[in-house]
Amino acid sequence: MSSLELHHIEKSYGSYHALRGIDLTVEQGEFIVMVGPSGCGKSTLLKSIAGLEPITSGTMMINGRDVTHAQPGDRGIAMVFQSYALYPHMTVAQNMGFGLRMAKRPKTEIEEAVTKAAQILRLTDQLEKLPKQLSGGQRQRVAIGRTITRSPEVFLFDEPLSNLDAALRTQMRVEISTLHAKLGATMIYVTHDQVEAMTMASRIVVLNAGRIEQVGSPLELYRNPDNFFVAGFLGAPRMNFFAGRVVQVSTGHVTVQCPLVEPFDVAVVDNAKLAAGDSITIGARPEALGIGSDGGFPAKVHLVEHLGRETILYADAGALQTIGSDTGTGNLTVHLPDVAPFTKGDPVHLRFDPADAYLFGGDEQATLSIPKSI
């Protein structure tokens, strides 16, 4: 029996489709992270699971119970909100016990649950304080504590760390992961931060325009993205994309050509329906580009970011037609695992090993080839 099952969830506001047929099965104890650009429907989906937003069609099951039309409080879920949503007029203890109080549980049981949750979250000394007397991190923990007291079947998190500063965010990330390991509960976590997604998830769900683009473990998605969108969404700095053309098709592989690079052969998936002359998109992670003293193709350094042990170069390689780059056409991002003594305007030779290339093509920009090196 799965912890959570979503069958063809649709939601529309008038003619706007926020969710277009979401199917997802979550097993007991998984930590699912939903990511996607803003407006992709990830928060809407989370609120639909919580029962806070009605859905237009589809069914939802939690531990085998149909909860499609159940009230939020009857679904066996608990939720941590982006703004924490702590009741300002209640103490920490009252905030954490509110759900149980609404369920008319006996006082002793509420106290016990609150005490236990407070211990787990190191809030024992704060129980009588009001939310406004707490620091950001403490408020965040109260918001989590409130979900623990209800011992729900599924925990929902709506961008819970976005209001914290960078240091606290890293700390809370670890705490939530630890908590997940300790409770072994099913958790669904929405974020736009791919570091959170990569580090916390047992599986990541990538959403785009109300659809699931791909579901898989962080490394699966990183290594083997299903399409152009997922490849571009995960990984920082972003994958480089540039336009190419198929010049020859043989069984199992094609020959691809693009400006500045010698034509090269790549293995492609079986169902890649390519013909000579088709346009395709070539992808190369910034880590896959390198610097040489000669060979490769010439480019000009546009901006350098020195990150200590690593360096990121933004280089202009005129003739290369880059796609979806926010730094302009011809711009490539190169990630060097070293200190590199470049400054703006330096000429460089960029190396690109075709063995590291991804290929995307067709109407859906599906992945046609992944690098052999992975």
Place this chain on the structure above:
Amino acid sequence: MPNFWRQHRGWIAPTLFIMPAVVLFGVVIVASSVQSLWISLHDWDGMSPMHWVGLGNYQELFRDPQFFTSLKNNCIWLVVFMLAPPLGLGIALLVNQQIRGMRLVKSLFFIPLVLASVAVGVVFTWVYTPGFGLLALVFSAFGATAPALLSDENLVTFAVVFAALWPQVAFCMVLYLAGLNSLSDDLIGAGQVDGARGLNMLFHVVLPQLTQVTFIAIAITAIGALRSFDMVSVMTQGGPFGSSSVLAYQMYEQSIFSYRFGYGAAIASVLFAIMLVFIVWYLSRIMRADDRGA
């Protein structure tokens, strides 16, 4: 049954919550207003059965010189009342300083606003009293004799409007003071850096930020001018010879004193039609602002 309740409380509870307000407001305010329009098509003394006259009451209205006097007076109210927003802004600008004691000064300026209009009417009747009143005192200080404002057919309406302006100016001042306090300091700073000062600053930087306040001040003042009843009733009872009557007062007089409910309802309907322009203007803007905010 408990299950049914749990499933449907999502809409049953809010329906129960809003019902008392909807029913009471619907019956007493909305239905009554609509019913008045119906009554205006009848001849009715309030007791015997209503007698259908169609548009008879309205035809009579347009031959009634008193109606045009009242209408003209409503126009005077409307025009003179438009002094309230600028005067209110003036006082707000005057007192918007953070100096010890200014809080009390502001509060004292607000006082007319919380006075009952009946009290304001009595106060100004006393001020205007020939021979003894405050106005007479001021005039005699200059060696002149104050006119008997409330018995002069040409001046009486202005005298009443002037009295009614007093609380209205205070209202506009409250609005503008709140508006001035919500101004963005950064914008004022930017204006100063750009070299705007004094009146330039007021017209090019401050007032454009206060358009919402100005709009509300004007709309509420206009509606207030058209609704005027209390002051006329207390200060002049429409006199002398109906010369200071307004539509609201004429309607009341026709209904309560002459038992001409149908005719009164017709006057009320005309007043309502005039005010509807302002109400719709106000509502459409408020709702639009609300949509933007939501």
Place this chain on the structure above:
Amino acid sequence: MYPRPIAPNAKAHRALYMGLVIAILLAWLAPLCAIILTSMRAPKDIATGNLWGWPTEFGLVDNYVGVFTQTPMARFFLNSLMITIPSVLGVLILSTLAGFVLSKFKFRGSMLLFAVFVGGNFLPAQIMMIPVRDLMVRLGLYDTTYALIIFHIAFQTGFATLFMRNFIAALPNELFEAARAEGASPAQILIHVVLPLVRPALAALAILVFTFIWNDYFWAVVLTISDSVKPVTAGLANLRGQYVSAWNTISAATIIVAVPPVVMFFLMQRHFIAGLTMGAVKG
């Protein structure tokens, strides 16, 4: 800040400014001062026309005691309280319920309903006068305090619902979603979340509505005739007819009518201003 604050060390400038403000304030309040001064004068001075000179004797206590003992003012005052207080309570309850629903529940026609509440609030009283009076006669409530209480609750609910809706709408949505996610029913949300959070709004609304209802004159004369039910406003208008030139008595009565709202205002000034300007400043 605009106008530019006067520098604290510009002493002369400050003194000049305060002088100007006080002069204007005195002119502004002169009518009120005149009535207060008159309310302290003895009838003898009034009769002899000594209205502005030094009083020959002070009638302050006599005038106010007189208003309460020789006129039905005490009765009017009591009536006003008996009308205003239950009306305010009724308005607070109805508008909190309606405002909660209109702000946090989505349903078809909610915007229209809201527009009706707001718009109804600006209708001229005359358009509903005849049917309301007729309704009260038929209910047997004409010339009782109930007639005024029912009408005031109905009418003020329009404004008050606008007020409460806007206030509750400004409370973060996530608080309500959190309560729903924790299984709170609408009634429980109302009691445990809405009520504790709207207390300041209720205070502001209470004083505003108190002032509006206390100061009402039109409905007092339309729905009551007996001295035993009349509120102070209608009562004052009556006294004006009876005590035509006894300005000392009338002035004292006027002050008595004016005092409760003024006191309420000074006690809860911030709430009052916040309530009155709500909507004007935002947007």
